[in-house]
Amino acid sequence: MKFVDEFRDGNTAQALARAIRRKVTRPWALMEVCGGQTHSIVRFGLDELLPEAISLIHGPGCPVCVTPVALIDQALAIAARPEVTFCSFGDMLRVPGSAEDLFAVKSRGGDVRVVYSPLDALALARQLPDRQVVFFAVGFETTAPANALAVAQAKREGLANFSILVSHVRVPPAMVAILSSPRRRVDGFLAAGHVCAVMGTEEYVPLAAQYRVPIVITAFEPVDLLQGILMCVSQLEEGRAEVENQYVRLVQAGGNRPAQALIQEVFQVVDRTWRGIGGIPDSGLGLKPAYAAFDAARRFGVEAVGGEESAECQSGLVLQGLLKPPQCPAFGKACTPDHPLGATMVSSEGACAAYHRYRRFDPVGRAGA
């Protein structure tokens, strides 16, 4: 497939790995921010191509994983209502709330549907005027324009039976939280390519300068990731801390202006709680007052609903890069993709799920490092 296969070439990947080995003189810890990058790294065994001195820390960039239990519980309360058709990306259906998941609601007869896009949910609202159609709007900046477009269009059409339950998060405040932590281990970042396709690279420049940390906007295929690692390691070895763009075929410095305009029209920056991590100021997006009528939590009066995380789940440490999944006592035992304790074992991009899928039988080696 074009724009995919040529970035999976094994010889190029080996050449990049050799270039990285030549460059490295001391230990460095790099964090890939996005769960899609984590998935690629574990799937293709890219960490095993790297010299021992380079450790990859898996970041919190999986929106399914960081959606707080309280919001899952709100989703469950809304989805259980007889007049509601509840639409979600597939990954969210098996994320455990404090008592159950959306699949349990569906198995009891709840109208819970998997959609590919918020625009599909909007189309359902047009087709089913007697139903209340609710879309579970989780995601990073990448997903915000599609959700904003759906809400703006619903308002334009006067669709009174469409609303969204918002759990939007923003990447830069999470990076600040990681960099400010007294337990900081991260020397450099591979920033999330598609988030930057929307938002551009400029908001990372002050971060790189203030925290003296290289930030390389990186794509998702093996060759991309290894090139991003080489760029990041080169900066570290040369004492530079800059924003660089590996994903030049897609990401422009200013990002995508129409997408940013959609976000600004519909959403405003709010504080947000991250599952497993806690509250991070300014780290979320919520609906602006002009669009409050499309807020499902408000429409169905579930704002006060909330629950607690399983005490056994250590996903908070995994999401901060302080624990590798196989080091968790519950990994592969009390916690599996069929019976997940936390969201990182559910989403295909969650670090625990990626290790369980690709490294279950080799949990020692580099996976346990």
Next chain:
Amino acid sequence: MCLGVPGRILDVQEGSLRMGRVAFGPTVKEVSLACVPEAIPGEWVVVHAGLALERLDETEARLMLESLAELEAGLDGEGA
């Protein structure tokens, strides 16, 4: 979750919502082109959650692959 899939635009329908059909290999989907107002049929875009996020730049992709081929040749030349 932030998965973006490259696809080629087959056609464009202008309107209050700029839409178009995009081919992902053998699969064709209806996609919003609201954020890529200049994109035309034949161009490649990266699509996420039913929305084209941005146009792919074929020239930049080719330049990067060429620079990587040079890196590879250089390392081979040094017998590393």
